[in-house]
Amino acid sequence: MITLYDLVFQDDRRPSPFCWRAKYALSHKGLKWVEEPMGFTEKQKIAFAGSQTVPVIKDGAKSVKDSWAIALHLDQAHPDKPLFESxxxxxxxxxxxxxxxxxxxxxxxxxxxxxxxxxxxxxxxxxxxxxxxxxxxxxxxxxxxxxxxxxxxxxxxxxxxxxxxxxxxxxxxxxxxxxxxxxxxxxxxxxxxxxxxxxxxxxxxxxxxxxxxxxxxxxxxxxxxxxx
Amino acid sequence: MITLYDLVFQDDRRPSPFCWRAKYALSHKGLKWVEEPMGFTEKQKIAFAGSQTVPVIKDGAKSVKDSWAIALHLDQAHPDKPLFESxxxxxxxxxxxxxxxxxxxxxxxxxxxxxxxxxxxxxxxxxxxxxxxxxxxxxxxxxxxxxxxxxxxxxxxxxxxxxxxxxxxxxxxxxxxxxxxxxxxxxxxxxxxxxxxxxxxxxxxxxxxxxxxxxxxxxxxxxxxxxx
CATH class of the missing domain: 1.20.1050.10 (Glutathione S-transferase Yfyf (Class Pi); Chain A, domain 2)
Structure with missing residues (x-):
């Protein structure tokens, strides 16, 4: 199970451009995820990943911060439908x-x-x-x-x-x-x-x-x- | 035999950034060429290629204008040492x-x-x-x-x-x-x-x-x- 920590604005809006990269990467690979909304002042929610910013994912036992590291992780942990074929x-x-x-x-x-x-x-x-x-x-x-x-x-x-x-x-x-x-x-x-x-x-x-x-x-x- | 029409400044200086792309592309592929210098007011020299700007190459009977078209042509006409492997x-x-x-x-x-x-x-x-x-x-x-x-x-x-x-x-x-x-x-x-x-x-x-x-x-x- 994959959890995506996603920046939240008013009315449950989710604007973070870096979180969108993670959502598209997950979708590209056909992976399901659940979202955990996080406001700017709730950084304690992602402290477990050693990160100050979203996106952060928890993929089973593994936590990954930074949208690029997430993309590389997804291809490594879930080789089907690669984001990067070469x-x-x-x-x-x-x-x-x-x-x-x-x-x-x-x-x-x-x-x-x-x-x-x-x-x-x-x-x-x-x-x-x-x-x-x-x-x-x-x-x-x-x-x-x-x-x-x-x-x-x-x-x-x-x-x-x-x-x-x-x-x-x-x-x-x-x-x-x-x-x-x-x-x-x-x-x-x-x-x-x-x-x-x-x-x-x-x-x-x-x-x-x-x-x-x-x-x-x-x-x-x-x-x-x-x-x- | 390949001829490269190359922009020339004073003292035989050759500054055109687009001509340099062609020179690097030719070198990458291990191809030899001869250069034909052309000043800004000598565009009649490249009229045969239907071009107003350099680089232009003559590769045997074929003339090619535009640095990108030249790169694509080189890979097609000379498949060894490809510029673009994918x-x-x-x-x-x-x-x-x-x-x-x-x-x-x-x-x-x-x-x-x-x-x-x-x-x-x-x-x-x-x-x-x-x-x-x-x-x-x-x-x-x-x-x-x-x-x-x-x-x-x-x-x-x-x-x-x-x-x-x-x-x-x-x-x-x-x-x-x-x-x-x-x-x-x-x-x-x-x-x-x-x-x-x-x-x-x-x-x-x-x-x-x-x-x-x-x-x-x-x-x-x-x-x-x-x-x-």
Whole structure:
């Protein structure tokens, strides 16, 4: 039995982009799991794994922290339906994940930070304010977000260009079928979808059509998640 | 016999990052080639290939334009020592190349544009000014470069983060041995090295150590190229 510790916002919303990578990885492999919701101020729930952040999984007796380590663990412990069929596939997933972490997330965050704050559980808002405020140089997240959106949407869309060019040539970042690179980028869009009404993509953007395909995967797992 | 049409600057310098991809691809496959230098204002030399830009190759009776099409052609026409051993390897190369084109080159160009202009062949300077000026909103490339460097080096180094994280885990972007993803990024650094004395990387950056390995490849092909 696999338990996934998953970040929870108000109304049982589950926006963590890294937890979404774990959910897609589990789904890809046809594995079942149960979710244990955890708010920002409930880190004692994952102390057993030596982690300060989710996702964490308990897979039988074994605990694994960090979305990438979870993906590698799943392929090792459950060899069927591999996430990574070759070294090149693993490196592609890692590079795309690195790019999402350091370019896409960085471009999305200012566009949704006010909405994130508004949807954090009230008991977690002080934590959010004190951890994110110093990073942004303000705790007026709503004003920060409004200003970021003025000029930020075009910059965000430009950031996606490496993926956009690939998606003009193939259905998924992993090739003809979805794979971990797709799950990594999909997590960024679900983070926004679940917490913010902001419109990130034009409908004629190839990334938009890809996102629709991703929302449909695994019986509409992403589409069914409670959105903003 | 393979002929590579290669962009030429003053003093026979060969800075084109896309031509470097072709040179590394040819070297990877152990193929010999002869180079035909072409200045910005000598596009009639590659008109036979229906191209406005280099690299172009003539491989026997066949002409191929565009560095990516050249890489695919080389694997098809010369199957030994493949550049792409699997679909995933090809996609990794394509995605990294897309990222270099749309993020790394975009971050490097403002940092070297004054030096590029100074090293273009005098006969090509008007072309450079008229094609690049409107894009930058100025033809004072030296002043533009100076201003870009004031704040641009940290931003450029941040852009490299997806590659840096991978290079903390493995010797080359392609894995344990160099491959096309490495050649794509190496081209960006050779473009700068050959035209500009700007110092782009700190010596303790994992990307710096990787760049040294790349300069050593194929009997120091990159290191031996005439630098600024």
């Amino acid at each position: 070294e090149a596939a693993r490196i592609l997933a890692r590079f795309v994940g690195n790019w999402v972490d350091t370019a896409v997330h960085v471009a999305v965050f200012p566009l949704i930070v006010g909405d994130l704050y508004d949807r954090v559980r009230p008991v977690d808002q002080a934590y959010f304010r004190e951890s994110r405020g110093p990073r942004l140089g303000t705790t007026d997240f709503s004003a920060f977000q409004a200003k970021a959106r003025e000029k930020g949407l075009a910059a965000f869309q430009a950031t996606l260009e490496p993926a956009r060019r690939l998606l003009k040539e193939q259905l998924f970042l992993a090739g003809g079928r979805p794979g971990y690179p797709d799950y990594a980028l999909a997590g960024a869009f679900l983070w926004a979808r679940i917490t913010s009404p902001v419109v990130l993509l034009e409908t004629d953007d190839p990334v938009h059509a890809w996102r629709e395909r991703m929302l449909d995967l695994f019986d509409g797992m992403g589409r069914r998640a409670k959105a903003a | 679909e995933a390897a090809r996609i990794l190369a394509r995605f990294v190349g897309n990222w270099v084109d749309t993020a790394v080159h975009v971050a490097v160009f403002p940092l070297i544009v004054g030096d590029l202009y100074d090293r273009v062949r005098p006969v090509d300077q008007a072309y450079f000014r008229e094609s690049r000026g409107p894009r930058l909103g100025t033809t004072d490339f030296s002043a533009f470069q100076a201003k870009a460097r004031e704040k641009g080096l940290a931003a450029f180094q941040a852009t490299l983060e997806p590659a840096r994280r991978l290079l903390k885990e493995q010797l080359f972007l392609a894995g344990g041995r160099p491959g096309y993803p490495d050649y794509a990024l190496a081209g960006a650094f050779l473009w700068a090295r050959i035209t500009s004395p700007v110092v782009l990387l700190e010596t303790d950056d994992p990307v710096h150590a990787w760049r040294e390995r790349m300069l050593d490849l194929f009997d120091g092909m990159g290191r031996r190229a005439k630098a600024a």
